[in-house]
Amino acid sequence: MEFIKSASDTAILQNLVTGNSFEDTVKWIYQEHFDSLSWFIKNNGGNSQDAEDIFQEVVVSFIDLVKKSRFRGESSIRTFLFSMNRNLWLNELKRKGRALKRELKYQTNNDYTASDIQVGIVHKEEKEVLIGLVEQLGESCKKILVLFYYGELSMKEILERTDYESEQVVRNKKYKCLKKLEAMINEKPAIKQTLKTLLHG
Amino acid sequence: MDNSTNDNAAVLMVRYLDHEMPVEEKKDFEEKMANDAHIRQQLDDLLLTREAIFQYGLAQQVAHIRQEMLDSRADHSLPAPKTARVRRLIRFSISVAATLFLAWVSFEAYQYFSISPSKIFSQQFSHYELPVLRSTEQKAVSELEIAYRDKDFNRVVKLCKLSNPSSLKENYLCGMAEMELGNYADAESTFEKIILANETNATHIFKDESEYNLALAYLQQKKYQKAIELFNSIHNNPFHLYHNKVSSHFIRSVKRLR
Numbered sequence: 001m002e003f004i005k006s007a008s009d010t011a012i013l014q015n016l017v018t019g020n021s022f023e024d025t026v027k028w029i030y031q032e033h034f035d036s037l038s039w040f041i042k043n044n045g046g047n048s049q050d051a052e053d054i055f056q057e058v059v060v061s062f063i064d065l066v067k068k069s070r071f072r073g074e075s076s077i078r079t080f081l082f083s084m085n086r087n088l089w090l091n092e093l094k095r096k097g098r099a100l101k102r103e104l105k106y107q108t109n110n111d112y113t114a115s116d117i118q119v120g121i122v123h124k125e126e127k128e129v130l131i132g133l134v135e136q137l138g139e140s141c142k143k144i145l146v147l148f149y150y151g152e153l154s155m156k157e158i159l160e161r162t163d164y165e166s167e168q169v170v171r172n173k174k175y176k177c178l179k180k181l182e183a184m185i186n187e188k189p190a191i192k193q194t195l196k197t198l199l200h201g
Numbered sequence: 202m203d204n205s206t207n208d209n210a211a212v213l214m215v216r217y218l219d220h221e222m223p224v225e226e227k228k229d230f231e232e233k234m235a236n237d238a239h240i241r242q243q244l245d246d247l248l249l250t251r252e253a254i255f256q257y258g259l260a261q262q263v264a265h266i267r268q269e270m271l272d273s274r275a276d277h278s279l280p281a282p283k284t285a286r287v288r289r290l291i292r293f294s295i296s297v298a299a300t301l302f303l304a305w306v307s308f309e310a311y312q313y314f315s316i317s318p319s320k321i322f323s324q325q326f327s328h329y330e331l332p333v334l335r336s337t338e339q340k341a342v343s344e345l346e347i348a349y350r351d352k353d354f355n356r357v358v359k360l361c362k363l364s365n366p367s368s369l370k371e372n373y374l375c376g377m378a379e380m381e382l383g384n385y386a387d388a389e390s391t392f393e394k395i396i397l398a399n400e401t402n403a404t405h406i407f408k409d410e411s412e413y414n415l416a417l418a419y420l421q422q423k424k425y426q427k428a429i430e431l432f433n434s435i436h437n438n439p440f441h442l443y444h445n446k447v448s449s450h451f452i453r454s455v456k457r458l459r
Contacts, residue, residue, distance in 0.1 A: 022262075023262075026262075026263060026266045027269075027270060030266070030267070034270070052267070055267075056263060056264060056267050059263050059267075060259055060263050063259060064256070127260070130253055130256060130257070131256075133253070134253060134254065134257040142257075143442075146254060146257065146258045146261070147440065148219075149251050149255060150254055150255055150257070150258025150259065150262075151258065151440060157405065160405035160408075161405055161409060161440070161442060163332065164332075165332065175212065175215055178215060178247070178250060178251075179211065181253060181254070182246055182247060182249075182250040185246075185249060185250055186246065191253075192249060195249040195252050195253055199249060
């Protein structure tokens, strides 16, 4: 796969923003960075599961930042992911009430990413609650909302993937599901605040 | 403001959010919003809701890719430490691991000997129920569909063979009737025909349903490799209607049947 072998940071960022070759791009990030980042966690008090969970959160947060044009590109993707991985892991250790007995390896002084990474860190736990909240919607609501607002499919395309009678029925269902989720979010001020920060920075 | 006015305002808000307003209407709406803090607040709430869906979709998509990657990776192990205390810890860990391994072997052996195509099929197959029709729609329903609604699957199959329906929906009903009757070879032909028609016409009408049930039909006919390939493709597509029904664990169960 020529793209995977010769991907530059620019190409990676472009694909994440546009959605072109999105899955291949994310797989490339895993191929290139998972081993080194997971090694860091496993050598600093974590296990394989911790490494996998943290790396997944790193990737999700990174993609989110890129899509919202908040990745400033002042360092390479590698350096940025490493910093994010380290900071997420430190935060996780603090959350679990664990401290490292020795200095972390590979400390850097790159503070320029601090504010961007902090957004990812502060709300990791809240993100998990948010995911749980959306899960409560039920399969049909989740499917329609994700296909429309995340997958950016048209009503016609959604109709073809569901068992409703017409586009208008799908539209009505989408509206009800959206309002249901809105009401659920309005009942949870902490989640609402998290979303405000994720959306507006 | 009464409830219907509130509902209309909310619908308008969603249309604005979804970029479904014509230019003039959008301009009027934005002017109104500029002077009305309540409308701005409502829009903010919707934007947050949309953000929640985005975060969920992104997390799900990355989780799916992660699972694919990790399923194909070998485990990494850390270098062996050298202190005596750590050696004792390792010995303890090995004994725990051995116990867990034996438990896992017993579980896998149970799975291996108790698993069968029929058992998997009965767990995975879902009867297809047609949506309830409004009275005005009932008059337009075909004889084939009426037979299906009455669960007279023999009649459905007979009508399919006589009339050779062209609509994908009726073909799907034919396929599902064949499945209900255990005619898996005939169901296989029907579902393959639906999938091919969709691919030819670049449509997506009962395509996901046909793929999933085709895989089950392959399973019942012991065409395991074909079943596994199709289940894998469903599992690898997070937008597939049956993605959540085809987990890695399920695919491993099917592989044991070979």
